[in-house]
Amino acid sequence: MFDPFLQELHTSIKAHGGKPASVPNGLELCVSQKGNSMIRSWLWNVPGFRRWRVTRLDAGKSLQVLNSVAYPDYNNDQPLMGIDLLWFGSRSKLVAVLDFQPLVQDQSYFERHFQGLKVLQSRFPELRSQETMRSFDPHLYFSPWLLFCRGGIDQAKGALPIAFNDFIKSYWDLQDLAIQRPSLIPSLEVRRLHIAYDIYSSRKDPAHGLFASYFGKSWADRFLKEFLFPDSYRDESSPLI
Numbered sequence: 001m002f003d004p005f006l007q008e009l010h011t012s013i014k015a016h017g018g019k020p021a022s023v024p025n026g027l028e029l030c031v032s033q034k035g036n037s038m039i040r041s042w043l044w045n046v047p048g049f050r051r052w053r054v055t056r057l058d059a060g061k062s063l064q065v066l067n068s069v070a071y072p073d074y075n076n077d078q079p080l081m082g083i084d085l086l087w088f089g090s091r092s093k094l095v096a097v098l099d100f101q102p103l104v105q106d107q108s109y110f111e112r113h114f115q116g117l118k119v120l121q122s123r124f125p126e127l128r129s130q131e132t133m134r135s136f137d138p139h140l141y142f143s144p145w146l147l148f149c150r151g152g153i154d155q156a157k158g159a160l161p162i163a164f165n166d167f168i169k170s171y172w173d174l175q176d177l178a179i180q181r182p183s184l185i186p187s188l189e190v191r192r193l194h195i196a197y198d199i200y201s202s203r204k205d206p207a208h209g210l211f212a213s214y215f216g217k218s219w220a221d222r223f224l225k226e227f228l229f230p231d232s233y234r235d236e237s238s239p240l241i
């Protein structure tokens with residue numbers, strides 16, 4: 001279901017100078033014991049970003065996932081790029097979340113970084129369902145203009161592919177703008193906020209149980225700790241420099 005999206009994302013990363021980086025040993029690929037589910041992950045070194053991760057889970061009809069987070073360099077306070085697309089084939093259920101994940105929730109930050117996403121969201125009302133979040137707090141690391149949809153095949157095949165491509169493009173546009181103007185949050189504070197994002201996300205992410213059920217608890221623990229949210233497990237007493 002999400003292979004064309006994955007291809008689009010990787011093509012666009014490469015077009016912006018992205019080079020593959022190594023994923024910790026054993027986490028780049030895992031096949032479930034039953035042999036019917038596979039998870040693959042990629043890390044990219046992209047100019048202007050300190051980390052860009054991508055994960056694709058293929059569990060056939062039961063679940064398809066594309067997940068990605070881009071963390072800009074600390075000297076740039078622009079939002080993180082967050083993608084979480086899930087397709088539950090047997091129920092034909094789509095959960096799609098695309099957001100520029102804000103580091104802070106203040107008005108001037110929104111005005112600086114969210115003109116592009118605002119326009120995008122207004123073009124795709126079908127991806128703007130007024131869903132309530134069950135695990136996450138919508139006012140922490142989510143923007144008021146996120147594309148968030150619990151839908152079905154119509155959204156998955158209709159608006160989503162177009163919105164996805166435009167979303168990626170809009171994030172590059174944001175980066176072009178962000179590097180031309182001064183970053184207003186000092187880089188040490190940006191670093192602290194990135195760490196707080198990883199800590200918050202690792203606590204709230206509803207995916208751990210899912211990984212454990214397909215790939216075992218110890219693999220799932222390692223995947224969260226070493227790949228998805230490595231900053232959430234750093235020694236808090238270690239200096240931030």
Ligand code: BLA
Binds near residue numbers: 206210
């Ligand atoms: C929801 N994401 C979910 C759910 C699962 C995952 C199983 C619950 C589905 C449901 O609500 O019906 C799965 N999350 C994953 C997977 C990974 C992961 C497989 O991190 C890792 C490979 N989640 C993100 C990012 C965003 C995000 C970057 O990882 C932001 C764009 C958002 N996921 C997000 C939101 C929900 C969700 C908002 C709904 C959760 C809620 O209702 O609070």
